[in-house]
Amino acid sequence: MSMKEWMNLDIDELELVEVSEVEKQRVKQHVLKKRRQAPIWRRLAAVAIIMVGATTFTGFAFPSVASQIPFMDNVIDYFQDGDRSYKDFDIFSTNVGLTETSNGVTVMIDDAIYDGTNVIVSFAFETEHDFGQDVSISAPHWFSVAGEIGAGGSMQITKISETSYVGLARVTPFFKDEQYPETVNVTWKPKVFYSTTEDLKVKGDWSFAFSLNRLTGNKQLINQTVQHKDISFTLQSIEFTDISTIISYEQLVSDELLEKWDGVTPLFYITDDLGHMYVNGLSGPSTSVNSQKTLNGSTTFDAIQEGASQLIIQPVEMASLWNGKGHADIKLDPIIIDLKK
Template identity: 60%
Template sequence: MTKKEWLDLDIDQLELLDVTETEKARVKRHVLKKRGKTPILRRFAAASSIFIGAAAATGFAFPSLASQLPFMDNVIQFFSDEEARYTNFEDFSSDINLSQTSNGITVMIDNAVYDGTNITVSYALETEHDFGEAMKVKAPYWFDVAGAIGSGGGDQITRISNTRYVGLATFTPHFKDDAYPETVKITWSPKAFTSMSNNLEIEGDWSFDFSLERLEGDLLLVNRTVEQEDVNFTLQTIEFTDVSTIITYEQTVSDELLAKWPSATPIFRITDNLGNVYVDESSGGGVSKNNGKTFNGTTDFGTIQSGASQLIIQPVEIVSELSGEGHIEIELEPIVIDLKK
């Protein structure tokens, strides 16, 4: 079917899932909406794995069906109604528009953005197999970033019709000495997709390779420290980009605390002076080079709401035995940041 035929379709007559009128309207916006953005430079090169000890992968992908499938256009909008952090994704992300078909499944990467710390990729799937209500990429085939020594993150896949799904992956690569590059080279080679509602698993041969330039942001040096009950927490920086707000931090815990509780992980409650809630007890990625005594990490969330003049960041330490046998929470004093006028 051509793009013109797609555009001439009566959306209300499509054979879709049983959805609400609001959801129908969202799908209709995706089919009819047009965008224009600066294309991204695609690189066809090997990329080393972001997982320590994993093998490097070389991927090649070529633009084909992706730019001709209206349901794939602006995938992020299927998620942005639920996640305020994706509000500006469409405007500042790069068009990837790559697709490959293998064993009855077409995988299509729509857009991606690199905010200097985190990478977000939107993609879509069209399949002739019945995966049911929910499906996932079979582990451990994650996104590989050249030069990274590790990574953390997650993804979600949402069903939008009997044969189509949209996905969103957000991950944070970690580089030696926290030296984040201006350009990241990414490879994604999923080997199989599995159903979460039946026993179906389909293997295939998909491989994508592309690069992203870092978004420019305004960096605020903070270096504010709060301390309580053997935990020393320093908020180092806040970076404001067009799509996100990123905080970096370092924490140190005492030997006495680690002897009793071998894990100490911060989560955050982040609000502003207007009452907007950005983070409600969520954490981000990080690394420790000395078994948890010190921990360097990042957490990101959406852009700051207009009119806010202060950002309130409260760290809460979750210290545990790692065995599920018990944990406690240590609330640290909130750190109040005056925002630029």
């Protein structure tokens, strides 16, 4: 339709179409996204650092600067897997837009999400150094969350040009009494970038800090227990957000079983009644305060596909000796969850 046709359009003749609440929310989030920026902590302190160390360090605390770098926007596109993984990340994420340069490496944080359990951050970096195909970051390389008592997670880094790389980090912080806050304060201070194939290490001074609000989710309490003679597994809850599904669990293991094995970890096989596979033999981060006897953890996967009415969660316990010295699988009864409409 041409601009002239738009200007002469009679809105009284338009046929209205029903739109679901989900689609309304997605449109709303998409419109508001460009105006929603992550709060930057200690901005005055950051400015002071820039002024003092201008010869070796450059920091940009404003998203407009980051957006001028061509590969900075929509970093998540490099990590899309088919139609499902992170498909709504760009709609519901917060634009962080922080950039810092040190020793020939410019590091940029693009977007981030806090879904109530996990913090997911997309980032990129551009370098004057020849790192080769594979780059890693020396510890401490994790994104840290204020108030956490521990954390687990993963990080992917992919080369996209001779000088540019993109990354995706997923961090699951653990808090005392498992009380997840409504807002998390996130910091990241990578120290060394190094090549896994070349003899090259680059030290620098990069430091980021930002805040994320929790995505609105719908938590469903389950508290359903399945047992083996040596294992009691309780699915405590399941939470649905716009981009993910999160199950939380507690597991008790007998002293007798732990005398034979160093640890017992639940692996999950998760499907719905329509046959969609969400998790295929994977686990998630967990914590224990009593040498693996009690385990508290969570696993995150894609949002439930439209039309599904049941979720089938099959735990398979992997009893193992550390350092790959042996393992055994213990299959528990499946847990079936009726999904609320």
